[in-house]
Amino acid sequence: MAxxxxxxxxGITLGDYNGVGPELILKVFEDNRMLGLCTPVLYGSxxxxxxxxxxxxxxxxxxxxxxxxxxxxxxxxSLIECLPPGDKDxxxxxxxxxxxxxxxxxxxxxxxxxxxxxxGKIDAMVTLPxxxxxxxxxxxxxxxxxxxxAAQFQNAETVMLMVHETLRVATVTGHLPLNDVASALTSEKxxxxxxxxxxxxxxxxNIQKPxxxxxxxxxxxxxxxxxxxxxxxxxxxxxxxxxxxxxFVKGPYPADGFFAHGAYQxxxxxxxxxxxxxxxxxxxxxxxxxxxxxxGLPVIRTSPDHGTAYDLAGKFIxxxxxxxxxxxLALDIFSTRAANLALASGALKGKVPEELMREDEVALxx
Numbered sequence: 001m002a003x004x005x006x007x008x009x010x011g012i013t014l015g016d017y018n019g020v021g022p023e024l025i026l027k028v029f030e031d032n033r034m035l036g037l038c039t040p041v042l043y044g045s046x047x048x049x050x051x052x053x054x055x056x057x058x059x060x061x062x063x064x065x066x067x068x069x070x071x072x073x074x075x076x077x078s079l080i081e082c083l084p085p086g087d088k089d090x091x092x093x094x095x096x097x098x099x100x101x102x103x104x105x106x107x108x109x110x111x112x113x114x115x116x117x118x119x120g121k122i123d124a125m126v127t128l129p130x131x132x133x134x135x136x137x138x139x140x141x142x143x144x145x146x147x148x149x150a151a152q153f154q155n156a157e158t159v160m161l162m163v164h165e166t167l168r169v170a171t172v173t174g175h176l177p178l179n180d181v182a183s184a185l186t187s188e189k190x191x192x193x194x195x196x197x198x199x200x201x202x203x204x205x206n207i208q209k210p211x212x213x214x215x216x217x218x219x220x221x222x223x224x225x226x227x228x229x230x231x232x233x234x235x236x237x238x239x240x241x242x243x244x245x246x247x248f249v250k251g252p253y254p255a256d257g258f259f260a261h262g263a264y265q266x267x268x269x270x271x272x273x274x275x276x277x278x279x280x281x282x283x284x285x286x287x288x289x290x291x292x293x294x295x296g297l298p299v300i301r302t303s304p305d306h307g308t309a310y311d312l313a314g315k316f317i318x319x320x321x322x323x324x325x326x327x328x329l330a331l332d333i334f335s336t337r338a339a340n341l342a343l344a345s346g347a348l349k350g351k352v353p354e355e356l357m358r359e360d361e362v363a364l365x366x
Contacts, residue, residue, distance in 0.1 A: 007039055007074050008123045008334050010327055011116060013109040014044030014082075015128030016135070018094055018102040019308025020318040022052040024128055027320035028327070029077050030061050038331055041072045041122055043109040045083045051093045056316040069121035082109045095314025103134025111139070114152060117299050124300035124330040128323065129308040132175070143175035149294050149301055158296035159196045161269070162279060162305060163329055164286035168205075168269040169278040170197050170295070181274040182217065182230055190214070190238035190271075197269055198247050200295035203340055204333045205268075213258070213267040214239055214251030215277060221252045235273070255281075279305075288319050291326045293333070300333050302326040 015021030025042060026049070028034060042049075046065055053061055063077040072078035083105050093102075110127065117125045127145050142148040150158045162169045172193050173184050194212065201210035214235060216222060222231035235252045242249045253263065255272065259281040264270055272278025282290060283305060290305035304322035312318045 008331055009039045009041060009069065009072060009121075010330055011041045011043060011069065011113045011122035011125045012327075013113045013125070013127045014042065014048065014106070015109070016098070016102045016106045016131045016308045017045065017048045018097050018099060018313060019129050019131065019310055020313050021128035021308070022048055023056065023313070023316055023318055024304070024320050024323040025049065026052055026056060026058050026061055027316075027318075028324050029063075030058060032060070034324075034327070035075050035077065038327065039072050039074050040077050040327075041066075041069050041116075042077060042079045043082050043113040044079060045081060045105065046079055047083075048093055048105075049079070052314075055095075055314060069116045080112060082112045096310045098131045098134050098308075098310065100134060103131055104137065106130045107135050107137060107140050110145075110148070114149075117301075118152070124302070124334050126323070126326045126330055127301060127303045129304065129306065131308050145301070145303065146174055146294055149297060153297055153299075156296055156298075157192050157196050158294050159193050159200065161197070161200065161293045161295045162282045162286070162290055163293050164282070164290040164325075166268075167264065167282065167285055168201075169264075169272060169282040170269060171272045171275055171278045173274045175275065178274065178276075182228075185217065185230060185234050185273060187234050187238040187241070190235060191241055193271060194238065194242045194247065194249055195245075196296040197271060198242075198249075201268055204293075204295065204336055206336050206340070207268050209248060210268040211266070212247065212249040212269050212271060213253055213263070214249060214271045215255040215258060215273055216252035217273045219254070219256075221254045259285075289321050289325055291322065291329045293329060300330050300337075302330045302333075 063079045066072055066078045066080060069080065113125050116122050132144055140148060146158060146160050150156050159170045160174050172190055173181050176184060197212060198210055201207045216231040216235060218228035218231055220227055222228045225232055231252045239249050239251055255277050258264060286305065292303045292305050294301045304326050306322060309318055
């Protein structure tokens, strides 16, 4: 029987260093108990971390610079330098000020971590916030992390899945202008997202018979065609087709009432038609504790559910809970996938082997 890893190596990208990414790292790993849960590998800059450590008067924080993720040791935060020496005046850290240099730095960190993730040098990746405008370059022409990640795996069908405790909200369309949403919706596209969501709920969250709800596009889910035909002609056929594939899915539901009346509490996952329809209620309910997970990939990637927060950068008032939860979720999904793989291979034979039991007893919850 192959031994299942008990200490998981988590790669963490620094994100835009003029945003809150460096502060999130300092706040999360100032608590040494985190090092008992995972082996963190930070893709970033020692110069940037030292700048923020001094700025925030952070004393209980240490890291070890390594040249390769394979050198990372349990019980310590390892850092891989991703930024070229360059001109320090050009690359100076200016909290709260987006710049071309900080955007390129964020990309270099992401690129390095992605390479190691593909090669199996790290077990999962947590990405800290980027500025979607300054990160753009010849190698990154995407509206966000999700689309970049899909392209890394032959344009895999992915779903942006927001997670908070038992609440899971996915979207059919992602970072797309509202004006383009209706024309982007097709029954086949919705069906593909339902399939990805179903598979993720089973494999990543161990929900064997997931109950899914799909929201309508228009007010009142179209009100029998009075307020739009997309719900009846595009969304409902996708749901009916999913049912023929023996998936438990219902809808389309009017989005406002679905959340206002608490119906979301009875679904294992909700599929919204567009970004704000799903993320506005999710963030209100999660209250700064949610996680963004990219479902549908062969690798594991999570992130906090917020952006660079330039207005908070350098003030050390940002709440690190979402980042901590992103690490917890990455650990949980890795462990769940490993257990399911062992089950599929017939390794368990009726009981959970000791290798599946975590060596530490710290619960991965807040």
